[in-house]
Amino acid sequence: MNANDIISLISKIREKVNKRLITEMERYGIEGIATSHGDILHALNHRSRMTMAEIASVIGKDKSTVTALVEKLVRLEYVAKERNTTDTRIIYVTLTPKGEELKPVFDKISKEILDAFYAGISEEEKKILFRLLNKIYSNL
Template sequence: MSENELDGHIRAINTVSHKVSQYLNSELKDLGLSASTYFFILKIGDKGKITQDDLFKQIFLNPSNVTRRLNRLIKLGYVSKEKSANDKRVRVVKLTPLGQEKYQQLVIRLPTINQEVVQALTSDEVLMLRRLVGKMETGLDDLLS
């Protein structure tokens, strides 16, 4: 990447992100999941159940994209959505038994996929990557607030 490229860093990060998404799509296809939906199953499964608003905050997508993907997962039978018993304005999402199966398969499969994504790096480079990405995320949080 040349220092003279106007979008060099952005393009490089975006290219890696797209390639990771393509790889996730190929590795999760047999589960009926994709790079854009697996994270929902993972986050809901980790919590057991979660409000739709809390899911918006964890996924970092606009609410209409979250709602669209949630509706897709509901249609597939992986997720259910119901009104909260405490506050009828609040929607709670949780995994169905089929969604729970997908979650268990993800828990088994994701560590290997995660490792394969960084397989070209040494263990020191992986640690450095984590630190650098963490710093970038914090810096972006500052820019966005």
């Protein structure tokens, strides 16, 4: 096994997880959003109000990409935007009541996928996997 095999496998895992996420969201009646939208909604579930820059940092996307993703979520009425009253360059994003309704569904989907992801993997193996993936991430 060489580095390309590992990169290919990680890419395939990410692709499978993303497909599963989309399938599960559709099963729960959530349509029209991609996994990147889910990243934003997930971030807002943990911090109720974030700037575009904070969201970009948390989900690892550039601000222009986040802006486009947020605009779609605004159109779908999952999030709302508001300008800072003292510095109008700063835009805050918050979940709407419709967006808040997704939290229990996303929690359930997340648990189902993590249960499948870690099936047959011991706690010790999870720790080793996490440590190794963090080491690879730090190396890059």
